[in-house]
Amino acid sequence: MTRKTLSVDRFKLKPGERIGDKFKVIEILGAGWEGEVYLVKELRTGVVRTAKLFFPQRNPGDKTLKSYARKLHKLRQCHMVIQYHSLETFEFLGNPISVLISEYVEGELLSKFLKSQKGKKLNPFQAVHLLHALSLGIESIHATKEYHGDLHLENIIVQRFGLGFELKVLDMFNWGKPSKENYQNDICDLIRVFYDVLGGAKAYARHPKEVKAICCGLKSSLILKKFRSASQLRNYLENMQWQSR
Numbered sequence: 001m002t003r004k005t006l007s008v009d010r011f012k013l014k015p016g017e018r019i020g021d022k023f024k025v026i027e028i029l030g031a032g033w034e035g036e037v038y039l040v041k042e043l044r045t046g047v048v049r050t051a052k053l054f055f056p057q058r059n060p061g062d063k064t065l066k067s068y069a070r071k072l073h074k075l076r077q078c079h080m081v082i083q084y085h086s087l088e089t090f091e092f093l094g095n096p097i098s099v100l101i102s103e104y105v106e107g108e109l110l111s112k113f114l115k116s117q118k119g120k121k122l123n124p125f126q127a128v129h130l131l132h133a134l135s136l137g138i139e140s141i142h143a144t145k146e147y148h149g150d151l152h153l154e155n156i157i158v159q160r161f162g163l164g165f166e167l168k169v170l171d172m173f174n175w176g177k178p179s180k181e182n183y184q185n186d187i188c189d190l191i192r193v194f195y196d197v198l199g200g201a202k203a204y205a206r207h208p209k210e211v212k213a214i215c216c217g218l219k220s221s222l223i224l225k226k227f228r229s230a231s232q233l234r235n236y237l238e239n240m241q242w243q244s245r
Contacts, residue, residue: 005056005057005060006056006057006092006093006095007055007056007057008055008056008057008092008093008097009055010031010036011035011036011053011092011097013025013028013036013038013053015027018090019038019040019051019053019088019090019099020088020089020090020099021043022042022043022044022088023040023041023042023043023049023051023088023101024040024041024043025038025039025040025051026038026039026040026041026048027039029050030109030154030170032171033058034052034054034055034058034059034064034171035052035053035054035055035058035059036052036053037050037051037052037053037170038050038051038053039051039104040101048104049085049101049102049103049104050082050101050102050103050104050105051088051099051100051101052068052099052100052102053097053098053099054097054098054099054100056095056097056098059098062098065087065098065100068100068172069084069087069100071146071172072084072102072172074144074146075141075144075146075172077140077144078137078140078141078144079137079140080133080134080136080137080138080140080141080167080168080169081137081141081168081169081172082102082103082105082168082169082170083102083103084100084101084102085101085102085103086101087099087100087101088101105157105159105168106159107157107158107159107160107168108157108158109153109154109155109156109157109158110153110154110156110157110158110167110193110197111153111154113158114153114197119199119203120199121197121198121199121203122197122198124198124207124208124210124211126161127194127197127198127211128194128211128214128237128240129163129164129165130161130165130167130193130194130197131190131193131194131214131233131237132164132234132237132238133164133165133166133167134151134156134167134190134193135190135230135233135234135237136234137167137169138151138186138187138190138230139229139230139231139234141186142183142186142229142230142231145178146172146178147173147178147182147183147185147186148169148172148173148186148189149172149173149182149185149186150171150173150189151169151186151189151190151192151193152189152192152193152196153193153196153197155169155170155171156168156169156170156193157169157170183229183230184220184224186230187223187224187227187229187230187233188220188223188224190230190233191214191215191216191218191223191227192218194214194215195215195218198211208242209243210240210241210242210243214236214237
């Protein structure tokens with residue numbers, strides 16, 4: 001008789017609980033469709049890591065986890081991607097749960113970072129620098145014939161900012177073999193993030209024409225006609241001219 005796969009929508013692990021024999025939970029960092037992410041400490045060394053616990057119904061036969069781990073390994077030279085470390089398991093309600101252990105990246109989610117900024121948004125100069133940093137990272141990902149797949153304010157970490165930004169991206173999706181559409185979606189997501197950090201629809205009418213020329217009214221057809229690749233977007237930003245006012 002085939003055993004039915006356990007269905008889980010929350011693990012609700014508390015600080016101090018163990019994940020297998022090696023890790024102790026510090027706090028939960030977030031949750032998504034595939035599972036939950038925790039900040040954990042390695043018991044023997046005290047080193048802090050990140051643990052992604054996969055909901056078993058989203059990870060049959062560890063297929064999702066294995067694809068995710070292989071993707072991170074393939075992208076290990078891309079500076080904006082979290083570094084994969086190892087696979088662990090622990091028991092939950094009598095069932096083995098797979099856990100992906102990766103590096104812990106200090107910083108703030110972009111969504112939280114924006115709340116601390118004046119008006120809860122970036123000015124055009126800052127936003128262009130953030131978009132440039134993101135386009136560089138996505139360009140390096142696309143160069144490996146991979147893609148991100150779900151770029152938004154909740155899965156970008158701001159590590160440092162000033163003249164430019166140092167960023168990391170979370171939740172690399174794996175929806176099968178990369179296609180032209182995957183790459184195009186990443187480009188449109190880059191522009192959407194740019195639009196959102198500038199304040200979204202409420203602030204759009206007041207933006208300078210240089211900003212609107214990048215946003216293209218958020219129309220995918222116009223965005224993709226102007227920016228056929230992340231490289232083209234990055235090059236556009238490096239050579240754009242601001243008119244004095």
